[in-house]
Amino acid sequence: MALLDVENLSTHFFTREGVVHAVDGVSFSVERGKTLGIVGESGCGKSVTALSIMGLIPVPPAKIVSGRVLFEGTDLVRLRERQLEDLRGREIAMIFQDPMTSLNPTLTIGTQITETIRRHYDVSQKQANKKAIELLEEVRIPRASERLDDYPHRFSGGMRQRVMIAIALSCEPKLLIADEPTTALDVTVQASVLDLLDDLRHEHEMAMIIITHDMGVVAEASDDILVMYAGQIVEQASTLDLFDNPEHPYTEALLGALPQIEGVGIREGRLTAIPGRPPDLIDPPAACRFGPRCPYAGGDSCTETMPELRELRPNHWVRSAHPTSERAGARRPERTPA
Amino acid sequence: MSDAVNERPPLLAVTDLNKHFPIREGLLIERKVGEVRAVDGVSFTIGYGETLGLVGESGSGKSTTGYCILQLLKPTSGSVRFEGTELTTLGREELRRMRREMQIVFQDPYSSLDPRMTVGDIVGEPLIVHGIGTRRDRSVRIRELLDVVGFNPSFTNRYPHEFSGGQRQRIGIARALALSPKLIVCDEPVSALDVSIQAQILNLLKDLQRDFGLTYLFIAHDLAVVRAMSDRIAVMNKGELVEVGPAEEVYKSPKHDYTKALLSAVPIPDPRAMKERKAARRKLRHALAEGV
Numbered sequence: 360m361a362l363l364d365v366e367n368l369s370t371h372f373f374t375r376e377g378v379v380h381a382v383d384g385v386s387f388s389v390e391r392g393k394t395l396g397i398v399g400e401s402g403c404g405k406s407v408t409a410l411s412i413m414g415l416i417p418v419p420p421a422k423i424v425s426g427r428v429l430f431e432g433t434d435l436v437r438l439r440e441r442q443l444e445d446l447r448g449r450e451i452a453m454i455f456q457d458p459m460t461s462l463n464p465t466l467t468i469g470t471q472i473t474e475t476i477r478r479h480y481d482v483s484q485k486q487a488n489k490k491a492i493e494l495l496e497e498v499r500i501p502r503a504s505e506r507l508d509d510y511p512h513r514f515s516g517g518m519r520q521r522v523m524i525a526i527a528l529s530c531e532p533k534l535l536i537a538d539e540p541t542t543a544l545d546v547t548v549q550a551s552v553l554d555l556l557d558d559l560r561h562e563h564e565m566a567m568i569i570i571t572h573d574m575g576v577v578a579e580a581s582d583d584i585l586v587m588y589a590g591q592i593v594e595q596a597s598t599l600d601l602f603d604n605p606e607h608p609y610t611e612a613l614l615g616a617l618p619q620i621e622g623v624g625i626r627e628g629r630l631t632a633i634p635g636r637p638p639d640l641i642d643p644p645a646a647c648r649f650g651p652r653c654p655y656a657g658g659d660s661c662t663e664t665m666p667e668l669r670e671l672r673p674n675h676w677v678r679s680a681h682p683t684s685e686r687a688g689a690r691r692p693e694r695t696p697a
Numbered sequence: 698m699s700d701a702v703n704e705r706p707p708l709l710a711v712t713d714l715n716k717h718f719p720i721r722e723g724l725l726i727e728r729k730v731g732e733v734r735a736v737d738g739v740s741f742t743i744g745y746g747e748t749l750g751l752v753g754e755s756g757s758g759k760s761t762t763g764y765c766i767l768q769l770l771k772p773t774s775g776s777v778r779f780e781g782t783e784l785t786t787l788g789r790e791e792l793r794r795m796r797r798e799m800q801i802v803f804q805d806p807y808s809s810l811d812p813r814m815t816v817g818d819i820v821g822e823p824l825i826v827h828g829i830g831t832r833r834d835r836s837v838r839i840r841e842l843l844d845v846v847g848f849n850p851s852f853t854n855r856y857p858h859e860f861s862g863g864q865r866q867r868i869g870i871a872r873a874l875a876l877s878p879k880l881i882v883c884d885e886p887v888s889a890l891d892v893s894i895q896a897q898i899l900n901l902l903k904d905l906q907r908d909f910g911l912t913y914l915f916i917a918h919d920l921a922v923v924r925a926m927s928d929r930i931a932v933m934n935k936g937e938l939v940e941v942g943p944a945e946e947v948y949k950s951p952k953h954d955y956t957k958a959l960l961s962a963v964p965i966p967d968p969r970a971m972k973e974r975k976a977a978r979r980k981l982r983h984a985l986a987e988g989v
Contacts (some may be wrong), residue, residue: 392901400891400892400893401891405977406867416830423910441867463885493736505836525986530970544753545754545918546754546918546920546959546963547754547958547959547982548754548963549962549964550961550962550978550982552981553964554975554978557975572891572892573964574892574966575963575964575965575971576964578964578965578967579964579968579971579975599968599969602966602967602969612893613892613893614966615893616893616894616895616896617892617921617966618919618922618924618925618962619921619922619924619925620893620897620920620921620924620948620963620965621767621948621949625924625926625944626925626926626927626928626944628925630896630899630900630925631896632893632896632900633893633895633896634897635895636861636863636894681749691766
């Protein structure tokens with residue numbers, strides 16, 4: 360049994376304008392000790408997926424309308440808030456994008472770490488403080504013991520994210536969900552935080568879900584990758600297979616749209632832009648959601664029926680009528696203007 | 698930091714530019730207790746039709762440099778010459794005239810467009826400010842500008858909030874083009890946009906440069922984006938320019954340790970190459986012993 364099994368999860372937002380199908384029939388699993396990357400652009404549903412797992416979606420307007428989230432066999436969707444609270448932090452922890460706002464500015468770092476520990480374990484404040492110092496040392500905050508009484512504003516962005524990671528680790532969770540953990544950080548700081556997460560997950564044998572818009576970040580951090588588009592999974596594969604042989608036209612286009620750091624003719628060349636933009640998730644079309652932007656979409660099934668997520672080869676799933684390997688002899692589309 | 702000697706003088710020459718912000722303390726009687734050297738002795742040139750990429754992390758002074766060039770911030774000292782004219786000593790009226798030649802595209806297409814103005818008014822405002830054309834001329838020009846940036850000209854009476862980030866950035870670019878400037882300072886023009894939209898805007902900027910012979914100072918933190926746009930690249934760290942050179946050279950064989958650290962930190966979408974890169978960047982970080 361996988362550590363986490365998400366089955367056919369759909370989270371919708373009931374707004375005045377209509378029902379937003381933010382997450383629509385998402386299924387995946389996370390094995391113990393493995394890292395799953397969820398990648399996609401804004402509004403694709405990757406964060407709502409994470410929040411749905413944690414039971415942190417704002418109800419209303421949001422609601423999980425179908426599906427199960429099985430964590431070690433327990434369906435989290437059916438748990439009461441009280442039961443979820445016991446689980447959150449202890450079994451599943453989460454870190455967020457913005458380390459500037461996810462810490463409470465009016466409480467010391469020490470208080471914020473120890474309150475999590477004392478929420479879940481019956482220990483004295485003294486013992487909790489000792490544990491907090493160990494945690495700060497583990498996330499490589501210099502002079503940890505002197506910093507417990509400092510307030511968050513005394514820490515830089517990278518350091519705050521380290522404090523967040525320390526809090527997340529405090530109860531030795533089995534699963535850490537990191538939602539854009541390095542997006543707000545400078546590139547050199549990002550590298551050190553990613554290296555830290557990588558070390559920690561090995562040391563603690565912790566599974567991780569890393570959510571990001573950055574193909575580079577998933578390439579380095581994950582074992583397996585889900586690509587999301589317009590509320591659905593469009594491709595799912597091991598990291599190597601996904602980058603070596605991307606199958607979905609969207610994944611392909613996304614990789615083509617990335618500016619390269621090495622190579623020839625970069626300055627002179629054009630990027631392969633994806634024309635148009637993602638569909639409105641209020642009343643999305645029943646056909647392929649990438650269809651309107653897809654260079655391969657023809658008059659056939661794409662425009663009428665929704666392609667199923669199918670296993671093209673072992674452990675490589677794709678939701679498209681025209682995956683790369685089935686377009687035998689088909690060339691990549693010409694680099695066309697936006 | 699000398700560039701290849703061209704026969705034509707550069708469009709823009711920045712020499713020993715400084716911008717220091719005072720740090721003040723005291724409630725009633727403020728006194729200066731120190732200063733932040735946001736830009737510290739920066740010199741470079743940009744040739745006609747060239748793109749100079751200015752990269753650096755937050756707080757490196759790259760945007761402040763851009764603002765000082767356009768005189769949106771008054772430099773503490775140093776010289777900014779545009780086609781031979783010294784900008785730092787110009788009077789208000791002269792500067793206003795010079796601004797026709799130099800425009801800016803901002804990072805955030807959500808806050809850099811006045812929400813109460815229609816698209817047409819936003820794009821046409823520079824024409825009014827500089828007293829160009831009749832009302833009818835302007836309306837023709839606005840449609841032409843919107844068409845050039847790939848924005849549907851029939852939407853001139855709509856408001857910015859009705860459009861997505863990419864479309865708004867097109868409006869911002871149309872506004873910058875309105876006066877047919879020679880130089881455009883692009884300050885993180887795509888960092889608020891998704892990858893697929895980012896590519897559209899970068900391609901647009903490339904096309905406009907080719908069609909109108911524009912010169913860009915392209916400021917960004919994303920090294921791959923800067924690489925895609927620039928002929929030469931200047932790297933800033935803590936207010937100083939640490940390295941300037943042809944794009945390919947800087948990326949292939951960076952000379953300064955900071956440039957090396959910066960380049961090694963970029964996660965690239967290639968899981969096989971990332972393994973080596975991760976090992977290399979850990980080593981470099983230890984070498985620099987640079988705390989976060």
